[in-house]
Amino acid sequence: MIEFHDISYSVNGIQVLSGLNLRVAHGEILVLLGRSGSGKTTTLKLVNRLVTPSSGQVLVNGKANDQVDVIQLRRGIGYVIQEAGLLPHFTVERNIGLVPKIEGWPEERIRRRVQEMLQLVGLSADLASRYPHQLSGGQRQRVGVARALAADPAILLMDEPFGALDPLTRDELQREFLLLQQRVHKTVVFVTHDLREALRLGSRIALMEAGKLVTILTPAEFLRSSDPWASAYVRAFGDGLESAANRGTS
Amino acid sequence: MNLLRFFVQNHTQVLELTGEHLWLVGWSTVFAMLIGIPLGILIAHRTQLGRPVLATANIIQTIPALALFGFLLPVPWLGDRAERLAILALTLYALLPIIRNTYDGIRGVDAAVVEAGRGMGLTESQLLFQVELPLALSVIISGVRIAVVISVGLATIAAAIGAGGLGEFIFRGLAMVDNRVILAGAIPAAILALLADFGMGWIEKRLRPR
Numbered sequence: 001m002i003e004f005h006d007i008s009y010s011v012n013g014i015q016v017l018s019g020l021n022l023r024v025a026h027g028e029i030l031v032l033l034g035r036s037g038s039g040k041t042t043t044l045k046l047v048n049r050l051v052t053p054s055s056g057q058v059l060v061n062g063k064a065n066d067q068v069d070v071i072q073l074r075r076g077i078g079y080v081i082q083e084a085g086l087l088p089h090f091t092v093e094r095n096i097g098l099v100p101k102i103e104g105w106p107e108e109r110i111r112r113r114v115q116e117m118l119q120l121v122g123l124s125a126d127l128a129s130r131y132p133h134q135l136s137g138g139q140r141q142r143v144g145v146a147r148a149l150a151a152d153p154a155i156l157l158m159d160e161p162f163g164a165l166d167p168l169t170r171d172e173l174q175r176e177f178l179l180l181q182q183r184v185h186k187t188v189v190f191v192t193h194d195l196r197e198a199l200r201l202g203s204r205i206a207l208m209e210a211g212k213l214v215t216i217l218t219p220a221e222f223l224r225s226s227d228p229w230a231s232a233y234v235r236a237f238g239d240g241l242e243s244a245a246n247r248g249t250s
Numbered sequence: 251m252n253l254l255r256f257f258v259q260n261h262t263q264v265l266e267l268t269g270e271h272l273w274l275v276g277w278s279t280v281f282a283m284l285i286g287i288p289l290g291i292l293i294a295h296r297t298q299l300g301r302p303v304l305a306t307a308n309i310i311q312t313i314p315a316l317a318l319f320g321f322l323l324p325v326p327w328l329g330d331r332a333e334r335l336a337i338l339a340l341t342l343y344a345l346l347p348i349i350r351n352t353y354d355g356i357r358g359v360d361a362a363v364v365e366a367g368r369g370m371g372l373t374e375s376q377l378l379f380q381v382e383l384p385l386a387l388s389v390i391i392s393g394v395r396i397a398v399v400i401s402v403g404l405a406t407i408a409a410a411i412g413a414g415g416l417g418e419f420i421f422r423g424l425a426m427v428d429n430r431v432i433l434a435g436a437i438p439a440a441i442l443a444l445l446a447d448f449g450m451g452w453i454e455k456r457l458r459p460r
Contacts, residue, residue, distance in 0.1 A: 050369055071373055076371075079369040081362060081365075085362050085365070085366025085367075086363075086366075087363060087367065088385070089384050089385060099371060102371065102372060147370075148370075157369075
């Protein structure tokens with residue numbers, strides 16, 4: 001579905017990615033996990049060519065993505081970012097209908113599709129005429145997901161989509177996203193720095209550090225892994241819970 | 251009271267000169283927008299051009315109005331008609347605030363919003379017309395507003411080269427050492443400036459993105 005072959009990327013003499021080889025299978029949620037600056041967002045943006053590698057090749061649906069029309073490539077890939085990246089001067093309806101609109105769908109079909117998408121992400125139909133600033137953070141993120149799915153792309157790129165949400169809303173959206181994925185079966189690349197989110201959502205977790213892919217593991221393997229970076233993550237995560245549990249007991 | 255009587259007696263001429271004044275300001279603003287907005291868009295996307303373009307507009311702004319009219323006087327086609335010359339000079343002065351605000355307005359659009367649009371497959375022109383310009387519009391209009399108010403004031407100087415406008419009264423009054431005549435030009439000019447400011451402010455507010 002998506003393949004990265006020997007990708008290197010440097011900008012202004014700084015090596016952001018090097019020797020990256022990765023394959024994302026059809027219908028899986030591949031989580032790119034790593035610290036800020038590890039290159040995970042850059043890796044994501046390689047797929048829809050917001051970033052062009054210095055060397056190497058990205059294959060999308062078996063075709064090198066620099067050999068196809070970049071606009072068509074992007075319209076065929078859903079893109080969700082933190083804080084949703086909604087257009088602030090567009091209503092919810094126009095935001096969700098954006099790609100169908102520029103793809104030239106008839107108005108009536110766009111309207112039906114928007115209603116369908118609102119329902120899919122659990123928003124009530126009367127939100128359609130609101131502006132993004134009139135929504136809560138969780139609602140905005142749902143609209144972001146609805147917008148990405150509107151033109152029914154096979155691939156979904158998600159860049160810390162739930163990062164700015166409070167823990168309860170995040171939990172809710174993660175749960176619903178998994179249910180949604182069971183229905184829509186997209187190929188998802190999901191960027192996060194949150195191990196809990198990675199373990200919960202990922203079919204596989206690709207751990208990145210300093211522009212390199214450290215390892216790819218399933219969530220179960222990740223927890224048992226002896227890889228120093230993976231176990232460092234698990235330790236940091238566990239320490240937080242443990243120290244919280246121990247506070248006040250001593 | 252004297253002044254009021256002067257206005258009543260000369261009302262046709264006051265109206266006529268106000269009309270000329272508006273003509274000069276109107277055309278120069280239109281031309282400055284036609285040049286300044288595309289130029290501002292260009293330098294917002296090609297930032298290496300920003301410095302020279304803005305520097306040039308800045309330099310024009312520092313030339314005293316009378317000197318600029320003088321410089322342009324010998325230019326062949328322009329020098330034939332004083333209004334052409336005045337409109338060109340006023341256009342040049344109006345450029346800076348329009349270019350500057352267009353540039354700032356577009357650069358000020360949230361980069362994440364632009365990238366989200368690009369990532370979803372908007373073409374560069376769709377990004378410009380559907381995202382960047384609508385979001386920068388109120389800032390651009392506020393630049394036009396500044397330009398108009400400055401132009402209303404500067405256009406009084408156009409009378410020095412015979413281009414008409416309310417400056418006629420001002421220069422005539424100066425020559426006659428008659429305050430009534432000076433005020434007959436200055437007061438309508440001030441009212442025009444206030445009205446323009448108010449009107450443009452209203453438009454700007456209506457266009458502000460939510």
